[in-house]
Amino acid sequence: MQISGAQMVIEAFIAEGVDTVFGYPGGAIMNVYDEIYKQDKFQHILNRHEQASVHAAEGYSKASGKVGVAMITSGPGFTNAVTGLADAYMDSIPLVVISGQVPMSLIGTDAFQEIDAVGISRSCTKHNYLVTDAKDLPRVLKEAFYIARSGRPGPVHVDIPKDVTAQIAEFDYEIELDLETYKPHTKGNPRQIKKAIEAIAAAKRPLFYLGGGIINANAAYEVREFVQKTGIPAVETFMARGVLSHDDELLIGMLGMHGSYASNMAMSETDLVIGLGVRFDDRVTGKLSEFAKNADVIHVDIDPASISKLVNADYPIVGDVKNVVTDMLEQVGKIDSENYESWRETIINFNELHPLTFHEDTDRIKPQWVVKRVGELLGDSANISTDVGQHQMWTGQFYPFTRPRQFISSSGLGTMGFGFPAAIGVKAASPEKTSINFTGDGSILMNVQELMTAVEKKIPVINIILNNNFLGMVRQWQTLFYDKRHAETDLSVQPDFVKLAEAFGGIGYRVKTKEEFDAALKDAVEKNVVAFIEVIVERMENVMPMVPSGGSLFNMMLLEKKGDK
Amino acid sequence: MTEENQRRVVSVIVINEASVLSRITDLFSGRGYNITSLTVAPIPESKYSRLTIVTAGSVRVIEQITKQLHKLIPVLRVYEHEDMVEKEMAMIKLPITENLSDINTLCEAYNGKIVNAGESTIIAMVADEPKRIDNFLNAIKRYNPKEIVRSGAVALER
Ligand SMILES: Cc1ncc(C[n+]2csc(CCOP(=O)(O)OP(=O)(O)O)c2C)c(N)n1
Numbered sequence: 124m125q126i127s128g129a130q131m132v133i134e135a136f137i138a139e140g141v142d143t144v145f146g147y148p149g150g151a152i153m154n155v156y157d158e159i160y161k162q163d164k165f166q167h168i169l170n171r172h173e174q175a176s177v178h179a180a181e182g183y184s185k186a187s188g189k190v191g192v193a194m195i196t197s198g199p200g201f202t203n204a205v206t207g208l209a210d211a212y213m214d215s216i217p218l219v220v221i222s223g224q225v226p227m228s229l230i231g232t233d234a235f236q237e238i239d240a241v242g243i244s245r246s247c248t249k250h251n252y253l254v255t256d257a258k259d260l261p262r263v264l265k266e267a268f269y270i271a272r273s274g275r276p277g278p279v280h281v282d283i284p285k286d287v288t289a290q291i292a293e294f295d296y297e298i299e300l301d302l303e304t305y306k307p308h309t310k311g312n313p314r315q316i317k318k319a320i321e322a323i324a325a326a327k328r329p330l331f332y333l334g335g336g337i338i339n340a341n342a343a344y345e346v347r348e349f350v351q352k353t354g355i356p357a358v359e360t361f362m363a364r365g366v367l368s369h370d371d372e373l374l375i376g377m378l379g380m381h382g383s384y385a386s387n388m389a390m391s392e393t394d395l396v397i398g399l400g401v402r403f404d405d406r407v408t409g410k411l412s413e414f415a416k417n418a419d420v421i422h423v424d425i426d427p428a429s430i431s432k433l434v435n436a437d438y439p440i441v442g443d444v445k446n447v448v449t450d451m452l453e454q455v456g457k458i459d460s461e462n463y464e465s466w467r468e469t470i471i472n473f474n475e476l477h478p479l480t481f482h483e484d485t486d487r488i489k490p491q492w493v494v495k496r497v498g499e500l501l502g503d504s505a506n507i508s509t510d511v512g513q514h515q516m517w518t519g520q521f522y523p524f525t526r527p528r529q530f531i532s533s534s535g536l537g538t539m540g541f542g543f544p545a546a547i548g549v550k551a552a553s554p555e556k557t558s559i560n561f562t563g564d565g566s567i568l569m570n571v572q573e574l575m576t577a578v579e580k581k582i583p584v585i586n587i588i589l590n591n592n593f594l595g596m597v598r599q600w601q602t603l604f605y606d607k608r609h610a611e612t613d614l615s616v617q618p619d620f621v622k623l624a625e626a627f628g629g630i631g632y633r634v635k636t637k638e639e640f641d642a643a644l645k646d647a648v649e650k651n652v653v654a655f656i657e658v659i660v661e662r663m664e665n666v667m668p669m670v671p672s673g674g675s676l677f678n679m680m681l682l683e684k685k686g687d688k
Numbered sequence: 689m690t691e692e693n694q695r696r697v698v699s700v701i702v703i704n705e706a707s708v709l710s711r712i713t714d715l716f717s718g719r720g721y722n723i724t725s726l727t728v729a730p731i732p733e734s735k736y737s738r739l740t741i742v743t744a745g746s747v748r749v750i751e752q753i754t755k756q757l758h759k760l761i762p763v764l765r766v767y768e769h770e771d772m773v774e775k776e777m778a779m780i781k782l783p784i785t786e787n788l789s790d791i792n793t794l795c796e797a798y799n800g801k802i803v804n805a806g807e808s809t810i811i812a813m814v815a816d817e818p819k820r821i822d823n824f825l826n827a828i829k830r831y832n833p834k835e836i837v838r839s840g841a842v843a844l845e846r
Pocket residue numbers: 510511512513514515537538539540562563564565566567589591593594595596597
């Protein structure tokens with residue numbers, strides 16, 4: 124079939140089963156938008172900023188398990204999207220992002236809206252392409268989708284000059300991909316798996332360390348079975364929330380900088396770390412030399428470069444977590460869960476000593492209460508996204524997650540402004556669930572224009588703004604480590620969030636009491652339009668426990684016990 | 689694991705396509721790895737090129753370098769051996785007024801010779817192990833070299 128480059132993009136999307144594209148048009152990508160106009164196979168959602176388009180595609184991908192797609196124009200359209208690419212790269216989210224480029228004849232001439240897009244995206248994508256001839260487009264697009272979703276997933280950027288989108292060439296999407304240099308290793312080495320099982324059977328205090336890779340690999344239910352059958356306690360990273368259900372007795376909690384006391388102590392006392400789809404991030408490990416000091420390490424990951432990067436793996440297994448855990452389950456009979464009885468008791472004791480909790484000791488609502496309350500009221504019926512800051516950590520700590528893909532947050536890059544557009548993508552992929560974004564008074568302003576997107580496309584995201592009139596997380600560090608010098612973090616001057624939502628055609632609530640909050644949430648869920656629920660919360664609340672940056676996991680600052688003062 | 693920096697030679701076979709070299713150099717600069725020298729040329733009668741990179745780092749860093757290189761999509765193979773045959777070439781421009789036969793003898797000891805003579809200068813070349821090239825360049829100093837160019841190492845695993 125002889126068609127234009129622009130038509131090829133559309134045909135490739137259809138062949139890949141894309142049903143939603145997030146984007147923003149402009150000169151260099153107009154040929155493709157013209158073809159979008161003519162088709163009815165997928166919807167296009169016009170975000171009001173290119174960064175939001177990429178975050179929305181990330182949210183869409185996380186909720187659906189599919190490759191997210193975004194489309195932008197050259198120059199400023201592309202540079203606006205870079206934060207989204209970097210975010211997806213850090214969190215291994217599969218995306219295909221198409222950008223327009225100036226025509227081939229103008230490349231290198233500092234033309235209007237020309238920027239070296241592939242030069243910029245090289246370090247924040249899994250792979251990228253500048254397409255110089257339409258005859259390459261079918262192969263490039265097919266490779267882009269394949270590379271994005273296979274192996275360790277990630278964003279792939281395809282930059283297409285305007286004349287290439289107009290050029291006519293042969294389109295055949297049935298071509299076999301021949302990626303001689305890219306062959307992800309998905310099957311774990313059987314000998315290593317056997318050794319790992321033997322190590323688990325011999326361990327006295329083994330501990331599952333579960334990461335976001337499990338969700339990417341769609342392996343949560345296999346992992347649940349593995350945990351069940353072995354009776355081995357588990358900690359989750361922030362990225363892994365929802366792998367185990369919050370009420371699973373073997374789930375100790377989240378570990379790391381704001382992990383629970385019991386989780387961090389378990390990691391410090393274990394004699395065998397069973398790391399699945401993890402990467403030993405510094406926010407998780409604290410001081411590396413003290414991390415799981417007495418333990419051997421089993422490390423299963425699809426990315427060989429993640430293994431022994433920071434912590435030496437005694438049992439390295441390169442492979443897809445789903446395959447490896449499935450193989451491990453075949454030998455699970457060699458493991459006797461009775462052996463870990465006293466270890467499980469130790470952990471229960473840790474938990475009783477310093478449970479993850481907060482004190483309701485002020486007139487104002489505590490932000491943690493809000494998260495817990497939404498969990499009680501909506502629980503499994505909601506998908507949760509967050510922005511970045513204290514509210515994000517409280518969500519990770521206190522929301523009762525029940526399933527994988529229920530939760531999305533900018534973990535690796537920590538991008539303020541991520542939550543709202545991501546929640547739009549989540550809702551587009553999963554309309555039957557309520558889409559909640561826990562956000563802060565700082566973060567929400569970083570992509571607030573998405574109110575317009577949500578109103579136009581009738582995407583009823585509920586943004587719960589935990590308003591502490593601070594860039595709270597930075598304020599917390601200033602309070603603790605900078606002698607209370609709160610430099611440029613006081614957000615006393617604020618917009619009227621209710622009017623702001625209303626100005627775009629959404630609804631706004633300002634609540635100061637628990638009763639008002641319950642009523643507002645109920646109303647927002649019923650009204651089914653995009654909403655801001657601004658909750659006036661205690662200003663000076665800190666996220667606890669806390670492992671100070673670079674400290675050891677077992678040296679936590681803890682919540683003061685009631686009556687300690 | 690030793691944390692000391694070691695000199696290492698890494699050979700990389702890549703698809704010979706646009707911007708592949710910047711993918712490699714970006715990886716080194718982005719992750720803070722050293723490049724002491726880098727050579728690249730197409731492999732005859734194939735769609736691949738071969739890069740030889742001389743780098744330095746601890747065992748852990750060298751392991752990361754090879755793994756990260758391997759992750760790049762157009763990279764076919766990464767060789768990182770202790771046991772490589774290494775050669776490097778150097779060209780030296782010298783005043784024609786120096787003792788040419790001495791220079792020629794010196795060059796011969798390093799698999800080289802005088803390869804060009806102009807009105808006022810000559811050019812000599814040598815090809816040898818990088819360490820020996822260092823020695824040669826030291827020895828040639830007394831003949832007042834005007835310009836020196838080194839090719840960077842190329843290597844083949846035994
Ligand atoms: C784009 C961006 N800029 C700056 C930061 C640094 N930062 C991390 S948390 C935070 C404060 C966020 O404030 P808010 O959204 O009100 O959340 P809170 O911590 O108060 O819950 C800042 C400024 C960031 N993560 N992202």
